[in-house]
Amino acid sequence: MICSTSFLNKKTWVLILVAFWLAGCAPRALEQEKPEPLAMLGLDVTLQGPPTARLGSLQCAFSTSGGSGKVTFALHSLKAGIETVEFSGEQASWSWSPKEPGSYHIKATATDDTGAVIDSGWSAEYRFYPPVDADTLYAVLPVDNISAAKAPLTEIHLTLIKALTEKGLSILDHDELEAFMEKNRMRYTGGISAEIGQQLKDELGVDAVFITSLETWQEGDPPRVSLITRVVLTGEWPEILWMDSVGLTGDDAPGLLGIGRIKSVEQLLAKALDSLLRSLHLYRTGGYPTYRYDSDLQEMRMVNDAGLTADFFGTEVRGRHQPHFTYRAPDFDPAGRYAVAVVPFLNVDARKYSGEVVALHFVKQLNRYENLRVIEPGLVRQTMLDYRMIMQAGPSLANSDILASENILGADLVLSGKVFDYQGTRGISKVDFSVQAFDGKKREVIWTSRSYATGDEGVYFFDAGSVPSAHGLTTRMSRAVVDMLEE
Amino acid sequence: MKRKTRFVGYWLASLWILLQTGCALSTPPNDFTNQTMDFSAIQSVAVLPFLNLTSDDQAAERVRDSFMGMLLATEAFYVLPSGEVNRGISRAGLRTPQTPSAEEAKSISTILEVDAVITGVLREYGTVRSGSAEANLVSLSLQMLETEKGTVIWSASSTQGGITMGDRLLGSGGQPMNKVTEQVVNDLLNKLFE
Structure with missing residues (x-):
């Protein structure tokens, strides 16, 4: 007994025992810290709302196990063979609503701190239809005249209604619309505010509105529309x-001995409306061309490139229509998802309403990018009126803050500019403008460019390659700017 | 024969000296750069409206817009947007923002939080004619003011365009006004960063 007690009292033996015990524990503790490999347990996708673009959405929830440290997720969508990242972050569930109609597949990827990446594999196909169909009721607002010339607006409005009715669209009765406009004191027809949009839906059951702006109207020789x-x-x-x-002129395709010349403005209007309605049909059938960011190639790629729009979107923009100088902030991510507010351009020395015309061209071009949500110009206008925003030299940071505020418009980007020249009714067409874009959140200029061109630039033989209308020039020049901003 | 060769040599040497002297006299001495100023400390600038000495009312705004865009495109400075500059002018209560005093320059730079202020004078913007030939001409001078004391730290001017020998011989109308404006701005930017 004394022997064993003395044995236990020996400090050396106790220390040895403790050391053995710790040595035995250490490997086991290390084994417990080693994480399990990252694994995707599942991707649950549920359709919420109708299967239509913008109105319906996919609720996507991912579940993973294992992984080292922080796990980040990304939601990918695949449309027409183009894969793009819709969201990324630590959140494990997303609600995603496609902007454009089409067939989509969804996939989730997860990445841990060690760089291990796993994916859920592509989901089944989700088809999203255009928000307008055969049962949609449309209201056709009276034509907004920004041509700075007198024009038979009622006749143009009625011609448009007739053309739409012939195509099988349900149009709200003209008298009913007039009564609504009178009741709600709606004078501006170049856009709709949130209030008017809601009233049109609630009071008249209108699902969508046609807003038409007359950019050019000339009855002389050659006629222009x-x-x-x-x-x-x-x-x-x-x-x-x-x-x-x-944008059409009577001289667009004169042909041999001028046989192809159009001398009647009514004939030209009918041709213009026909082009627009063909383009609308493309949209309603899901074939309207759009740009989608390809995450693999890291560039914008066109979807439905076979579809021809009224302004020939998709045709090559020539060098002479590119901006003469540009600046893009180095940290600007063109693939990001942005809400864009386009503010009417400042008219420095050009014809009346040219600021509105150029702004509308930019709205049109930006709206063709699937990662951009362009805010309806009527909403922007109403906000500017509500906050009494007077911009004598373009928007200030204070103006941009209002437009960017989450409680007001929530615009991530505010696009504005100045128009120095806009000639398209007589002689050679000429357009000169500068563009500026703010990042609403960072309060910084992220884009500046200056574009100017004339319709006869680079034309040497028989008017080949000339652009007779200011509309044609602005379309090309605005597209070149947006292409460079988003490239 | 040998004497004749030496004679021609003297003449050529005299002509060379005359030519060099002529060139030296034609160099414009009107550019200024404060050698003690550390330009790398300037991160942001405000370009005030230019003083317009031409008959075209909007010419100064056209040239200023080009200058602001091209300066921003160099990525050397952050150039405040014109709407923000206008807000600063209103808040500072500048009556003649084209020609600010040192105090006014300091005041506006404090409001806008910029490191320097640029002012400009558009001296020519239009068409010049000589006989049957005509061409566009732009002449601009710029000044950069630092914001602590409101003193001028850089000043330069440039004139571009005008009638060339080619215009006289071929009767062409010169380059478009926007192109000439770009040349002037490029020339001034080269002087600023040289």
Whole structure:
């Protein structure tokens, strides 16, 4: 007994025992810290709302196990063979609503701190239809005249209604619309505010509105017609569904001995409306061309490139229509998802309403990018009126703050500019403008460019390659700017 | 024969000296850069409206817009947007923002939180004619003021365009006004960053 007690009292033996015990524990503790490999347990996708673009959404929830440290997720969508990242972050569930109609597949990826990446594999196909169908009731607003010339607006309005009715669209009765406009003191027809959008939906049951701006109207020789038309979804938050424009002159295709010349402005208007309605049909059947960011190639790629719009979107923009100088902030991510507010351009020395015309061209071009949600110009205008925003030299940071505020418009980007020249009714067409874009959140300029061109630049033989209308020039020049901003 | 060769040599040497002297006299001495100023400390600038000495009312705004865009495109400075500059002018109560005093320059730079202020004078913007030839001409001078004391730290001017020998011989109308404006701005930017 004494022997064993003395044995235990020996400090050396006790220390040895403790050391053995710790040595035995250590490997086991290390084994417990080693994480399990990252694994995707599942991706649950549920359709909420109708299967229509903008109105319906997919609720996506991912579950993973294991992984080292922080796990980040990304939601990918696949449409027409183009894969793009819709969201990324630590959140494990997302609600995603596609902007454009089409067939989509969804996939989730998870990445842990060690860089291990796993994915859920592509989901089944989810088909999203355009928010307008055969049962949609449209209201056709009277034509907004921004041509700075007298024009038979009622005749143009009625011709448009007739053309739409012939195509099988349900149009709200003209008298009913007039009574609504009178009752609600609605004078401005170049856009709709949130209030008017809601009232149109609630009081008249209108699902979408046609908003048409007359850019050019000339009855002389040669006649000229330019129209910018858009379809806006009514409701609490009006959204632009489709937008296109057309600019025609009687001299566009004179042909041999001038046989192809058009001398009647009515004939030209009919041709213009026909182009617009063909473009609208493309949208309604899901074939309207749009740009989608390809995450693999890291560039914008066109979806439905076979579809021809009224303004020939998709044709090559020539060097002479590119901006003469540009600046893009180095940290600007063109693939990001942005809400864009386009403010009417400042008219420095050009013809009346040219600031509105150029702004509408930018709305049209930006609306063709799937990662951009362009705020309806009527909403922007109403906000500017509500906050009494007077911009004598373009928007200030204070103006941009209002437009960017989450409680007001929530615009991530505010696009504005100045128009120095806009000539398209006589002689050679000429357009000169500068563009500026703010990042609303960072309060910084992220884009500046200056574009100017004339319709006869680079033309040497028989008017080949000339652009006779200011509309044609602005379309090309605005597209070149947006291409560079988003490239 | 040998004497004749030496004679020609003297003449050529005299002509060379005359030519060099002529060139030296034609160099414009009107650009200024404060050598003690550390330009790398300037991160942001405000370009005030230019003083317009031409008959075209909007010419100064056209040239200013080009200058602001091209300066921003160099990525050397952050150039405040014109709407924000206008807000600063209103808040500072500048009556003649084209020609600010040192105090006014300090005041506006404090409001706008910029490191320097640029002012400009558009001296020519239009068409010049000589006989049957005509061409566009732009002449601009700029000044950069630092914001602590409101003193001028850089000043330069440039004139571009005008009638060239080619215009006289071929009768062309010169380059478009926007192109000439770009040349002037480029020339001034080269002087600023040289």
